[in-house]
Amino acid sequence: MAKKITLYALFAALAMIFGYIESLYPLSFIAPGIKLGLANSIVLLLLCGGDFKGALAVNTVRIILSALLFSTPFTLFFSLTAGIGSTVVMRLLSGRKSVSVIGFSIAGAAAHNLLQLCVASAVFGSAVWYYTPFLLVSALVSGGVIGALSAVIVKKIKTNRYF
Numbered sequence: 001m002a003k004k005i006t007l008y009a010l011f012a013a014l015a016m017i018f019g020y021i022e023s024l025y026p027l028s029f030i031a032p033g034i035k036l037g038l039a040n041s042i043v044l045l046l047l048c049g050g051d052f053k054g055a056l057a058v059n060t061v062r063i064i065l066s067a068l069l070f071s072t073p074f075t076l077f078f079s080l081t082a083g084i085g086s087t088v089v090m091r092l093l094s095g096r097k098s099v100s101v102i103g104f105s106i107a108g109a110a111a112h113n114l115l116q117l118c119v120a121s122a123v124f125g126s127a128v129w130y131y132t133p134f135l136l137v138s139a140l141v142s143g144g145v146i147g148a149l150s151a152v153i154v155k156k157i158k159t160n161r162y163f
Helices: 002-024 040-048 052-070 073-094 101-124 126-159
Strands: none
Touching (some): 040 052, 040 073, 052 073, 101 126
């Protein structure tokens, strides 16, 4: 049990580092709030390993700590809702043989963006829904890139005799 908790703590720290690195190179020139989602690759790796509880725990801890350290409590509400929801969506799709890592990564990115729009709509009003096409295109691109990266890492882990 201690080994698993330590591993989750390392994964959460790595995800936070990825999120911090990502914040140093913002993609806001494309559209406000758009990110690649490097931290999500850690969640994908855990889901590919069949560890939904670990993926949910790591993602939740990462979101809470990142919001407290680098953001505001207000953004915690947006991020936590979307992070948990997208992790659940990816879990539901990751169990299907017909959906690849890239596929459930894209679905998770789209779910994340749509859930954030739901929260934003409740807070700011329905005008935020005009932003949907930009967010869905970014989900397709970022989810595809992170999914492909994660698929390569999963393949390397499976073929490495030390894992």
